Amino acid sequence: MDKQTFLQELDYRLRHMPEEDKLDAIEYYSEYIDDLNLPPECDICVHLGSPKEVARQIIADTTERKIDEQQEKNTTKGFGSIIWLVILGIFASPIALPLAIGAIAIIFAGLITIGSVVFALGVSGISCVISGIAMFFTGFFTGELGLAQTFVNFGEGLVVLGLGILLTILTVILARCFVSLISSIIKKRLSKNKARKAQEA
Amino acid sequence: MTYQLTAPLLDACVLGVVEKEDVYGYTLTQRVMDVVDISESTLYPVLRRLQKSGLLETYDIPFQGRNRRYYRITPPGREQLHFFRSEWITYKDKIDSLLGSPKLITAE
Numbered sequence: 001m002d003k004q005t006f007l008q009e010l011d012y013r014l015r016h017m018p019e020e021d022k023l024d025a026i027e028y029y030s031e032y033i034d035d036l037n038l039p040p041e042c043d044i045c046v047h048l049g050s051p052k053e054v055a056r057q058i059i060a061d062t063t064e065r066k067i068d069e070q071q072e073k074n075t076t077k078g079f080g081s082i083i084w085l086v087i088l089g090i091f092a093s094p095i096a097l098p099l100a101i102g103a104i105a106i107i108f109a110g111l112i113t114i115g116s117v118v119f120a121l122g123v124s125g126i127s128c129v130i131s132g133i134a135m136f137f138t139g140f141f142t143g144e145l146g147l148a149q150t151f152v153n154f155g156e157g158l159v160v161l162g163l164g165i166l167l168t169i170l171t172v173i174l175a176r177c178f179v180s181l182i183s184s185i186i187k188k189r190l191s192k193n194k195a196r197k198a199q200e201a
Numbered sequence: 202m203t204y205q206l207t208a209p210l211l212d213a214c215v216l217g218v219v220e221k222e223d224v225y226g227y228t229l230t231q232r233v234m235d236v237v238d239i240s241e242s243t244l245y246p247v248l249r250r251l252q253k254s255g256l257l258e259t260y261d262i263p264f265q266g267r268n269r270r271y272y273r274i275t276p277p278g279r280e281q282l283h284f285f286r287s288e289w290i291t292y293k294d295k296i297d298s299l300l301g302s303p304k305l306i307t308a309e
Contacts (some may be wrong), residue, residue: 021249028226028245031270035227049241061246065253 013055122171128164213285223271
């Protein structure tokens with residue numbers, strides 16, 4: 001990376017910092033790069049690290065200083081700017097981190113949703129089975145019902161019982177699919193990581 | 202380096218170097234890097250912090266058609282440096298009392 005690109009990117013990464021702090025940093029590094037006296041084809045990042053890393057250090061230190069000032073003054077004025085700087089710090093940190101948190105949250109939410117649908121199916125299946133059996137037997141134990149009503153109850157009980165058994169079977173199948181889906185995702189992740197590590201090594 | 206340089210110690214070292222003579226960023230960094238294990242971008246935040254808290258001040262000197270920013274120690278900076286020095290000696294003595302200095306070990 002040459003001087004101009006380096007300073008431009010540093011400027012961009014420090015864009016939310018107070019103007020004065022930003023200009024001071026840019027001036028310092030501009031001067032420093034001149035003093036390094038590198039041949040034009042040399043990469044500045046080898047010496048200074050990437051503009052991202054440099055910016056991170058500056059933001060972290062400014063944040064610390066602001067917090068210290070705040071504690072000395074013991075007021076809540078300027079508290080907003082500290083929060084702002086902390087957020088900046090998070091975004092200046094390796095971008096993978098916030099993104100990974102988001103992705104994990106989304107995957108987790110999806111799994112919970114599918115899981116609860118399966119759970120609900122299972123519960124309705126089992127309750128159908130129970131109520132089916134109960135209906136079937138009411139025919140025997142309540143003598144006051146007429147013969148016709150008893151047969152109706154028999155029939156209804158059998159229908160609900162059958163429905164319940166079907167739902168339960170369906171739940172078991174779905175749950176199996178769900179588990180194998182999760183395990184295949186995890187396996188893919190692991191093998192990808194392994195491949196990446198093998199490449200790096 | 203086995204032992205880590207903490208932030209106050211780094212502040213102290215920078216003040217110590219600047220007390221001897223006024224320096225600009227590049228020479229200061231090279232001088233500190235010769236002795237301790239820091240990266241080339243470590244000192245900017247330190248210098249900025251010391252400047253903001255009034256322990257260092259800056260002035261510009263034209264050099265080859267651009268400016269060089271020199272850092273100079275201020276009276277509060279000197280005071281702070283004295284404090285850092287006495288703290289360092291106390292700390293060093295305490296650690297030595299636990300660790301034993303090389304001289305003591307050979308004497309036994």
